[in-house]
């Protein structure tokens with residue numbers, strides 16, 4: 553019996569000395585594991601006589617149970633001590649400021665915001681949004697818009713062409729959103745009332761030109777729409793967009809191959825030192841081109857000019873964004889500088905609505 557008592561004292565001492573759960577586990581393995589001391593005692597039973605085995609077996613099994621109980625009790629103590637240490641080291645300072653959630657920290661680019669503002673205003677007037685591809689055919693970008701082959705207006709567009717195909721035709725990056733007019737007229741029957749916002753491309757780069765820029769096109773085709781309607785639409789648009797009660801506008805005669813008559817529109821403004829005010833003042837600022845859709849364009853797009861008529865306009869989204877938000881250099885819009893975006897960008901959940909305000 554003495555050996556059992558000695559072993560028990562040894563093991564109990566080792567359990568008490570175990571400073572953490574890993575050390576305790578080592579003691580458990582050394583006692584009760586496959587090659588442990590208590591297991592080794594149990595293995596000696598096989599060589600004993602039946603009587604001896606009965607008494608000796610019972611005491612070894614009791615030893616095993618007591619050792620297991622001591623180990624379990626010690627484990628509970630160590631566990632709760634470890635938890636106390638962890639709780640003490642992981643205290644949370646509830647007075648620290650919250651880190652911004654991603655939806656708070658991100659910013660919407662002013663161009664995306666203006667794009668949304670423009671579509672919101674025209675959607676309210678009953679316009680649908682039409683889209684077309686950035687890569688266009690010469691036919692849709694020029695020919696069906698009444699730019700004859702070799703016409704000087706083609707040269708003015710500084711077009712990016714792709715390499716010619718085998719048949720000699722060349723695809724191009726659309727130089728304006730007007731080809732979406734063509735696509736819309738070819739695929740829909742009037743009445744048509746759409747706007748077409750999108751990316752456009754010209755080989756040009758300076759403070760007011762970038763090789764990629766944005767336009768929004770408008771197109772109305774029915775049996776009776778005329779320039780008076782166009783004027784009203786543009787006037788209402790400018791008031792809503794620039795968020796002023798009145799805007800003075802000037803319609804000047806101009807030339808575009810796809811409209812007849814063609815006009816350019818200026819809005820009145822006042823330039824103070826660092827600020828522009830819209831709607832009043834002494835200066836004029838050009839913001840868009842427009843006109844009645846040329847009968848050749850209607851014909852080339854499968855619409856009978858004897859029955860239908862309508863008007864169109866095109867304006868630079870980047871330009872009106874710069875005017876409205878006081879951005880001096882067009883190139884800044886495309887530099888991807890996060891500091892600039894933090895300053896000029898909009899909070900993601902500030903979605904422009906006519907009721908709630910476009911740019912609050």
Ligand code: DAH
Pocket residue numbers: 727728729730769770808811840841842843864865866867
């Ligand atoms: N497509 C013209 C341009 O990029 C802009 C334009 C002018 C569009 C008059 C129109 C329009 O629809 O009627 O220079």
